[in-house]
Amino acid sequence: MTDQNNEEVLLMKGNEAIAHAAIRCGCDGYFGYPITPQSEIMETLMELEPWNTTGMVVLQAESEVASINMVYGAAGCGKKSMTTSSSPGVSLMQEGISYMAGSELPCLIVNVMRGGPGLGTIQASQADYFQTVKGGGHGDYRIITLAPASVQEMADHVSLAFDLAFKYRTPAMILADGIIGQMMEKVVLPPYQPRWTEGEIREKSPWATLGKRPQNKPNVITSLALQAEEMEELNLRLQARYREIENNEVIYEELNCEDADYIFVAFGTSARVCQKAMELAREEGIKAGLIRPITLYPFPKDILKHYASKVKGMLTVEMNAGQMVEDVKLSTCGKIPVEFYGRMGGIVPSPDEVLNALKTKLIEI
Amino acid sequence: MTEEIIISGFGGQGVLSMGKILAYSGLMQGQEVSWMPSYGPEQRGGTANVTVILSDSRISSPVLHTYDTAIVLNQPSLERFESRIKPGGTLIYDGNGFHKFPTRTDINVYRIDATEYAYANNSAKTMNMIILGGLLKIRPIVTVENVLRGLKKSLPERHHHLLGMNESAIQIGMELIKQQNAV
Numbered sequence: 001m002t003d004q005n006n007e008e009v010l011l012m013k014g015n016e017a018i019a020h021a022a023i024r025c026g027c028d029g030y031f032g033y034p035i036t037p038q039s040e041i042m043e044t045l046m047e048l049e050p051w052n053t054t055g056m057v058v059l060q061a062e063s064e065v066a067s068i069n070m071v072y073g074a075a076g077c078g079k080k081s082m083t084t085s086s087s088p089g090v091s092l093m094q095e096g097i098s099y100m101a102g103s104e105l106p107c108l109i110v111n112v113m114r115g116g117p118g119l120g121t122i123q124a125s126q127a128d129y130f131q132t133v134k135g136g137g138h139g140d141y142r143i144i145t146l147a148p149a150s151v152q153e154m155a156d157h158v159s160l161a162f163d164l165a166f167k168y169r170t171p172a173m174i175l176a177d178g179i180i181g182q183m184m185e186k187v188v189l190p191p192y193q194p195r196w197t198e199g200e201i202r203e204k205s206p207w208a209t210l211g212k213r214p215q216n217k218p219n220v221i222t223s224l225a226l227q228a229e230e231m232e233e234l235n236l237r238l239q240a241r242y243r244e245i246e247n248n249e250v251i252y253e254e255l256n257c258e259d260a261d262y263i264f265v266a267f268g269t270s271a272r273v274c275q276k277a278m279e280l281a282r283e284e285g286i287k288a289g290l291i292r293p294i295t296l297y298p299f300p301k302d303i304l305k306h307y308a309s310k311v312k313g314m315l316t317v318e319m320n321a322g323q324m325v326e327d328v329k330l331s332t333c334g335k336i337p338v339e340f341y342g343r344m345g346g347i348v349p350s351p352d353e354v355l356n357a358l359k360t361k362l363i364e365i
Numbered sequence: 366m367t368e369e370i371i372i373s374g375f376g377g378q379g380v381l382s383m384g385k386i387l388a389y390s391g392l393m394q395g396q397e398v399s400w401m402p403s404y405g406p407e408q409r410g411g412t413a414n415v416t417v418i419l420s421d422s423r424i425s426s427p428v429l430h431t432y433d434t435a436i437v438l439n440q441p442s443l444e445r446f447e448s449r450i451k452p453g454g455t456l457i458y459d460g461n462g463f464h465k466f467p468t469r470t471d472i473n474v475y476r477i478d479a480t481e482y483a484y485a486n487n488s489a490k491t492m493n494m495i496i497l498g499g500l501l502k503i504r505p506i507v508t509v510e511n512v513l514r515g516l517k518k519s520l521p522e523r524h525h526h527l528l529g530m531n532e533s534a535i536q537i538g539m540e541l542i543k544q545q546n547a548v
Binding site: 009011036037122178179182183184185186269272273275276278279348350351352 | 425429430
């Protein structure tokens with residue numbers, strides 16, 4: 001089966017797509033620990049045995065804490081390194097993520113979210129929005145966050161996340177959920193890119209610790225600066241970089257908003273459900289549209305602000321108790337009613353109940 | 366055209382793989398497809414189900430709460446999904462072990478005794494293909510040719526000698542299926 005461009009169209013799970021895309025984008029190392037609903041990522045990597053082809057390392061660590069610190073070490077050498085986990089495992093990784101943000105190191109973390117808090121459930125959830133976009137570890141840092149809503153985006157976001165992480169020397173996260181990880185859809189995998197050679201790493205990442213050359217000063221990777229002034233300098237540099245990310249890297253999808261009276265705002269699986277609810281609404285003559293943030297950080301606040309002066313209201317739909325809705329409210333500055341509908345603990349809302357929420361919370365009041 | 370299907374039964378009845386074959390067949394037919402399994406506690410011993418959507422246009426939600434067609438292979442699945450079939454939709458059930466039967470009169474109901482046939486003919490492993498054959502008889506959403514191409518794509522090569530057996534199972538299913546209620 002091929003598409004118009006003669007590329008092979010495959011059928012696979014979102015988790016499998018992540019594994020294939022990682023090898024194809026020239027990833028140097030994967031370090032992880034199994035947890036449902038994302039274990040197929042490491043399983044697929046082990047089956048594909050990339051160490052025999054591209055030379056990529058795939059290693060099952062003894063824990064999530066070890067995984068993220070292996071990523072930290074590899075990233076310090078300028079390598080494309082990644083880990084994947086699900087909510088409780090990503091909580092364990094937060095210290096390492098904060099250290100990497102403080103050490104200005106690029107990496108990819110994939111969180112295929114499940115219901116929480118605690119050990120929670122293995123069913124899909126979006127309850128780690130706050131943890132991811134507001135900084136799950138300590139200190140003033142942000143991480144670039146991509147929210148795929150299809151298996152194709154699971155594949156595409158891997159190299160995008162690495163590109164952004166290296167461009168801004170920051171960790172990047174793919175924030176998916178159990179549905180996107182477990183479902184099978186059509187996908188065209190990205191083309192193979194070779195892994196970087198040592199020469200290319202020295203050129204692209206002059207900060208990398210690859211062994212000191214006689215003519216160079218030593219590179220040091222650390223997030224520690226005991227002098228407050230020095231620490232503030234690092235913080236100012238990070239903040240300047242975050243403003244640059246906010247100005248340049250926002251991605252979102254907009255559907256049927258031009259003539260809309262009401263707009264659904266949702267990401268990932270919730271956005272797929274909202275798309276169906278939008279279709280049902282239009283069949284009933286309700287002019288509904290959808291804005292789907294693809295980058296959750298940086299958040300697409302300008303487009304929401306733009307529509308705040310055009311529509312009668314927005315309904316944010318999430319598989320949590322209401323997290324992104326706070327950013328939607330901040331973006332629309334109180335100009336229009338912004339309501340929330342969500343389900344928790346691993347329940348995916350149905351398109352009917354979402355449409356019903358739109359009617360009861362915004363239309364029939 | 367969009368067909369939204371739920372297939373549900375005991376783990377081991379071939380529910381997930383039947384869905385996978387259907388999804389691959391849709392892929393062969395150039396359709397948009399989505400395959401969403403239950404991966405929760407059900408999969409570990411109880412009832413397993415899979416939602417398969419085949420469509421000519423982009424698929425919005427991969428998770429559904431109402432369906433055009435439901436294929437139920439055990440009693441708990443009937444109890445869970447009969448009420449969630451759209452009016453005018455289709456219910457196919459294998460009556461093996463059932464003590465309560467479908468009651469809705471606003472849907473098309475079909476019975477296919479695939480389990481009984483498979484055991485009598487020592488072909489338990491093709492039970493799900495018999496049921497798929499039954500589905501295709503009444504809802505020809507994909508061609509048999511594309512099902513076989515899909516099978517070839519999804520089966521490892523060492524199993525390709527079984528393709529003929531699967532093809533005849535589809536034919537048997539087409540003969541076994543019986544209408545119980547029509548709207």
